[in-house]
Amino acid sequence: MATFERIKRIFASGQTERRAEPRSGVPKGVHVLVVDDSPTICAVLDKMLSQDGHVVIRATSGEEAIALASSELPDLIFLDIVMPGMNGFAVLRALRREPMTHDIPIVMISGNLQATEQFYVQRFGADDFMKKPFGRGEVFARLQELSKSGRLIVRERVGETMVTEPVDQAMHDAIPDIAMPDENDLLK
Template sequence: MNGIEFFKRLLGNPAPQATRPERILQAAAGTRVLVVDDSPTIRAVLGKMLGQEGYAVQKAVDGESAIEAAHNEQPELIFLDIVLPGINGFAVLRALRHDPLTRHIPIVMISGNQQATEQFYVQRFGADDFIKKPFGLREVQQSVHQLVCAGRLPARLQAAAAVTAAAAMEVRHEEPVSLYKDVSDTMSGMAA
């Protein structure tokens, strides 16, 4: 950092955008998510990622059970594989979008083959996002972030969490200081 940048930051000008980490918004804790994939590994890994983020995860192995679960459980978000046994993901997407009970649910399509044709159909039939396999936590978080920003999912209450965290930090900071003072007084009394 050169001298001018140092003084700008010192005087309160914000750091350049490129150096700031992007804040990822999460959906509300407990958001019901349906993961539809015929691969037990993808269901397990994606389910674990979403569960660790605080979401309630349900799973389906094929298109028929996905449609049934969407009707019965009314998830707030669906991760839907394109290649499924029986009814494929495109047909499931189309069926869910044409049904008044499920047309409002955000749907993120997932596939190991990111061809232009698939993306065209995903957009044409109304998917909210597309994630290519293999994917990591960052891609899943980014997809949820986009849905929260678009108003398709309710945001997690970040402000309340920040206030609670700040209060916890103050308590943790004060306790060791007073404990240290008590121990210090006791030790000096023993030495005398």
């Protein structure tokens, strides 16, 4: 019977893909700030999270991340470590010093192969670390763990209207479901 249901799901017209179905254990409507200088990583995380009903805000620099975190007060931040200008460690320290952003959970991400980054991430106060490449399962495991531990709390936003860019469906569908590190991340 399970095989028949699986075949039916694959060939049924109008059926959504498995990866588009919401993940359990994570509250819906999480506002997530994705900070990465790679447009690919931002697009992949945006696709993964928005398919599950979350709101994604993007920043491509450390300075922009601090400004958006202070003004938007996201529920969660995915923060790249290796960025030009202000790196992820400096952003993490700045966010932890500010009372408004101090308690926002932060998951650091990096394609750098050095294990010492994980040590510094914990020492500077990040909530978790995710290594590139990563897939949907790993992203949602981080969300579930933060939710289960009580760190991920979805703030109620009354009367908020989020202005988003129109989505080109073909471009959205072309985004892969796994995020690979940029060559620059591996060289640093």
